[in-house]
Amino acid sequence: MNDRLPIDLLVSALLRRANDAGGMAMVLAKGDSQAGSILLILNDKGRFSGMLEQGRDLDGRIALVSAGPPDTALPDEVTSYWQRRRARDPDLWVIDLDIPSAQRFAAETIAQH
Incomplete structure (x- = not known):
């Protein structure tokens, strides 16, 4: 039996927590609702601050790793990156998260499960 929570539940929790904290997630x-992975586009007050992707650490625990273009990327570069990733991996969830301290917020929600 797999101890991993379905991805759609993690996404729902992330959306709900962002809304409850006064942020926005879209x-x-x-x-895929069961076996997909998550790519997060991080923003703070509409300003792009980076991307994180769900992965595993050396001990097999869920972790968030840096992905995509640098935090100075233009919006078109960000969109192009996630669309290329999605074309190669149709199971990938792409979430736009706009909340202060987005990286910490995402880690608290996703990496803790």
């Missing part, structure tokens, strides 16, 4: 692309 699903840009839905992936």
Whole structure:
């Protein structure tokens, strides 16, 4: 039996927590509800601050790793990156997260499960 929570539950929790904290989270692309992974586009007050992707650490625990273009990327570069990733991995969920301390917020929600 797999101890991993379904991805759609993690996404729902992330959306709900962001809303409750006064931020915003939006699903840009839905992936597989059970076996997909998550790519997060991080923003703070509409300003792009980086990307994180769900992965595993050396001990097999869920972790968030840096992905995509640098935090100085233009919006078109960010969109192009996630669309290329999604074309190669249709199971990938893409979430746009706009909340202060987005990286910490995402880690608290996703990496803790």
